[in-house]
Amino acid sequence: MQFLQILIDGFAISSLYGIGAIGFTLIFGVSGVLNLSHGAIMVMAAVAAWAGAGDLGFGPYGGAAFGVTVAVLTSLVTYGLVVRPIQTSTRIAREEREIFVLTGTLLWGIMLQEAIAYFFTSNPKTVLPLIPGVVSLIGVRTPAQEILTAAVAWAVIGLLWLLVNRTKTGRVLLAASINPRGLTLLGFEMSTIYFYVWALYGLLAGIAGVLLGAFLGVSSDNVGQLTASAFSIVVLGGLGSVGGSLIGAYVVGYLETVTAYLIAPSIRTIPVLLLLVLVVYVRPQGLLGRR
């Protein structure tokens, strides 16, 4: 029974980690940005969904849509207000821009975190479940919301695959991650591509945030942990690799779940960190990373 429980819980949490990390790695792959405000954008989505469903009276579905919309807008503001001005600044040396973007997104994330804590307190919020109640899944009592979380996560991953492989916009995004200079030579405007990728990222981070808010609940205090978790997953999977991030998410999700069930919940993240150190030593490019 415990094996089945680990299988189900690990799958749900890994799927959730997956969509959050795919967005994170997508931004890095296409625009070379490590967005350290990632956790803050996820929490913004969850808190907005909570407020939308409750105070603003949008109901569970309206609240969830509101949360995702807020995440998309926040993502675009992050790009327009923080990332782009640094990338286009003539006063910052080209070789220093990456570190400036890193610092800029980190500080922006802290600002968002403080703003959430100021307006909504740092007490955790839980998004109203889209489907309440429990169902028995292969003999394990499982919240319906947990099944929905995994299903939505996989539907999103499927749609993303279709977008990248079956649409022109998706192919352009893929090309941008491989050879941005080539795309510019073909006449594509990189700023438009960046706009799309940040919007797409906001959508993914928003869905992940809302699902996490409904599944486990989040607070502004979780911002750093969520960014660190996405960072660990993409480093494990290989920076910029969507497939690698997905595999990384399942490795991290299951390793955490197994640790929590079989050893102790209080040390659930420790083995992941040890694995990360090992990966950095043995295979620094990650599981599927390019060098």
Place this chain on the structure above:
Amino acid sequence: MKLSPVRALLAAAFGLGVTAPAFAADPIKIAVIAEASSISGAAIPNAAKLAADEINAAGGVNGRMIQIVDYDDHNSAADAVRAFQRAKNEDHAVAVIASYVSEVVLALEPWSGRLQLPMITPGAASDDISHRVHADYDHLKYTFHGYLASTFLSDSVCDGLKTIAIEQMHAKTAVVMSEDAAWTIPLDAEYLKCVPKVGLQVLDHIRLSPDTTDFTPVFNKIEALKPDLIVTGISHVGVQPTVQWHDQQVPIPMVGVASQATSSTFYKDTNGAAEGVIYQTVSAPDVAVTPKTIPFTKAYEKRFGITPAYCGYTTYDEVYYIADAIKRAGSTDADKLVAALEKTSWDGTIGKVEFYGRDSDFTHAIKVSPEYIGGLLVQWQSGKQVTVWPTNVANAKMTFPAFIKLPAK
């Protein structure tokens, strides 16, 4: 700080850094150090300002107004220490009301001694706060423990369990589930003594990290043991375990210390998952523990839109009895104030506040007994906090959500 011409002249004459003498009309400053962004933390400055405004409206203390100087410590001991130093050296506070987090208060305690600035905590619980005063009275006598020490919290829960768990639920077994923090070390030690004494066999004792977000493995482990009850000791966590307990339909009632549940926003924060949760407190919005309890709750709710968290009640009382001690001491001198605070006998919102003396292991902790401060067990029912124990003040019977399976009689 803007200097008046007279003070500026004094400062110029005696050199910068020399404290200007207090004038009769100068306000008496009480510093408040708390985490502003948490529900429990925010209740501390809110309640302090409410009390100060009431005291000032009634003429102040010997003609001087009370001024609350409010610092946000972001739940960081380092920030709290900086705020404490600033309160003494720059803002010239005469007393400090500090934090609901034991780790923060334990970090401030030596500073209270070094800077000789009286400090009272309205919400931290660790026994060490008062044990340290007992062990090193001459240096640490400036610290007062204005909330129940952890051991007393456990005893209060156990007193309630005798009635609600044994007599009413017919429970026989329990699992103790606490977060890993300074305040729960003595809490758990006492739980493990007093829970069996009331007739409940403790099947397991689980300590969880305050950083835990997924409580599924914890609840699974507990459920596998088939206890009749989960006895809680949680403060840093609250919303998430409660929501997951509800969403996963863990069929075991939760009773114990759950600080976040004391605020009226808890029901909304958990989307109603709090239904059925029973928590220990010293005051509740629906019970006139003293004639001051309900008027304070109403005034707080009117001004801040929510009912006070547990440390709101204690803070409100603390401002009053600090003012009372200053009146009795006829001075804001730290040693005289400590001597006056030690003689406190104040009828507050939580009961009669008096402190244990130097001979007790719990020096400067508030006295706990039905005569002074007793405990209540309050349950969330249909979005309201209703008292279910002690039976003489209870105004509702326990009810649980349908997924809870109570032991057979």
